[in-house]
Amino acid sequence: MDDTPPFSTGSAHARRRSHGFTLMEMLLVLVLVSLLFTLLMQGLTYFWHLQQRYDNVLNERLYEGMHAYWWRTSMRGLLIESGQGASRFQGDDAEIRGFSTFSLDKRPGVPAQIRWTIDSGPSESRLLYNGAEVKRWPGPLSFAYLDSKGERHLQWPPPHSLEAQLPHAILLLGQGGILHVASPSLPQHLPAQFAFGSEAFHI
Secondary structure (H helix, E strand, O other): OOOOOOOOHHHHHHHHHHOOOOHHHHHHHHHHHHHHHHHHHHHHHHHHHHHHHHHHHHHHHHHHHHHHHHHHHHHHOEOEOOOOOOOOOEEOOOEEEEEEOOOOOOOOOOOEEEEEEEEEOOOEEEEEEOOEEEEEEEOOOEEEEEOOOOOEEOOEOOOOOOOOOOOOEEEEEEOOEEEEEEOOOOOOEOOOEEEEOOEEEEO
């Protein structure tokens, strides 16, 4: 025979437990869940910022390599003109003009006129290709030209010089020194007549 009173302490506690969690238990669970959620969000935010920094650095490196490739390729395809016409390669500290078989806006192998210019401002300078901006740098920019002896010139062809029509190397100089170096390939002569699409050029 069970001697437990019908309204004993044990049975009352069991009845309270059967109704679910107490208020304190619910508050404790909410606090723990909020803490875990906060830690998780902090970790995800840190990872997201890290990924953004990595993407920015990667894009900057890719862009640096891309415009450096443009520069070197267009200079490597420079052509020699037999006469003294407007298609002859000319350059100073702010502009480069000539014909190249590797222009950025024409099919590779087709001679086309290229024009690299520097637009200098008070705090930064822009490098432009045929009038379109390629990149900006802080501070001043300038072009320089190396002859076969390694001497630097701010103009090409140098005045009163017997140097070849194309320089040995072309430098893009910035605030921190040399930014890019390009060297024309083996000399190639510009054809007397060539065409691209519906346009014909006579030299």
